[in-house]
Amino acid sequence: MQNFRMLxxxxxxxxxxxxxxxxxxxxxxxTDARVASLEAQLKDxxxxxxxxxxxxxxxxxxxxxxxxxxxxRDTDIIPLWASKGTPDVRAQYSxxxxxxxxxxIMSYHQNRPAPRGKLISHYTTTPMIEVAGxxxxxKGLWIVNGIESGLVDPEHAKNMPAWMFEKDMVGGKKVWMxxxxxxxxxxxxxxxxxxxIWHFHCFEVARAPYGMGWIPFAAAAQDDAFNFDLMxxxxxxxxxxxxxxxGPAVVRSNTYRTDTAQSLDAxxxxxYRTFSETFAY
Numbered sequence: 527m528q529n530f531r532m533l534x535x536x537x538x539x540x541x542x543x544x545x546x547x548x549x550x551x552x553x554x555x556x557t558d559a560r561v562a563s564l565e566a567q568l569k570d571x572x573x574x575x576x577x578x579x580x581x582x583x584x585x586x587x588x589x590x591x592x593x594x595x596x597x598x599r600d601t602d603i604i605p606l607w608a609s610k611g612t613p614d615v616r617a618q619y620s621x622x623x624x625x626x627x628x629x630x631i632m633s634y635h636q637n638r639p640a641p642r643g644k645l646i647s648h649y650t651t652t653p654m655i656e657v658a659g660x661x662x663x664x665k666g667l668w669i670v671n672g673i674e675s676g677l678v679d680p681e682h683a684k685n686m687p688a689w690m691f692e693k694d695m696v697g698g699k700k701v702w703m704x705x706x707x708x709x710x711x712x713x714x715x716x717x718x719x720x721x722x723i724w725h726f727h728c729f730e731v732a733r734a735p736y737g738m739g740w741i742p743f744a745a746a747a748q749d750d751a752f753n754f755d756l757m758x759x760x761x762x763x764x765x766x767x768x769x770x771x772x773g774p775a776v777v778r779s780n781t782y783r784t785d786t787a788q789s790l791d792a793x794x795x796x797x798y799r800t801f802s803e804t805f806a807y
């Protein structure tokens with residue numbers, strides 16, 4: 527009798543630790559009905575646990591992307607992308623247009639140098655992540671703040687706009703130091719049980735050279751092609767420009783301008799069952 531009481535108490539404690547809906551299995555209907563109800567609730571809990579796990583994996587994946595990008599480890603970013611041949615893979619970095627060729631997208635992550643004196647530090651905040659009900663795709667939106675800076679040989683600086691640089695020089699080189707404000711909208715796809723980047727969209731919000739501020743910068747650079755075409759500043763400050771796009775921009779970034787108002791450009795993700803029911807970044 528004492529052993530029976532111990533088992534009953536243990537079972538009661540176990541049920542108390544479960545969610546309220548699971549602990550309250552219906553008394554009527556017999557054993558089969560109660561087992562079926564518990565199995566259904568267990569399945570719901572397993573699905574919830576899997577989606578929670580997937581959400582954490584997606585957030586870690588994008589954080590890994592950002593850590594590698596800040597360290598100029600761009601080649602290591604390539605395995606984070608969906609595999610070659612994946613339908614509809616694409617990237618957009620500005621309003622110039624979209625890249626849909628896998629090789630061209632990967633070229634963005636190849637041969638990027640780590641010049642002496644250059645610093646990039648982007649950090650992400652405010653994640654909004656939705657995992658599809660079918661568990662095959664996910665969507666994420668982040669706000670990003672950071673700095674970008676480096677040194678440019680005067681020979682290269684001759685071909686770059688004045689707003690790019692600070693007044694003072696360091697070691698005989700021109701200095702660029704920018705605060706940057708961005709949003710990243712990313713769609714993810716699960717391949718072989720691993721989450722991968724599928725659609726990548728960088729929405730630039732504003733840019734501010736350190737000694738200038740974002741409003742004077744916008745007034746000077748908002749219609750300057752150099753501001754949109756520049757991909758990165760390479761060795762000795764040599765500018766490297768974006769390759770030709772594969773198609774027009776479908777979703778445009780509402781980058782700060784002095785002559786327009788702000789609007790919601792990057793839509794926050796919403797719950798969805800399968801990707802055909804939602805939008806693409």
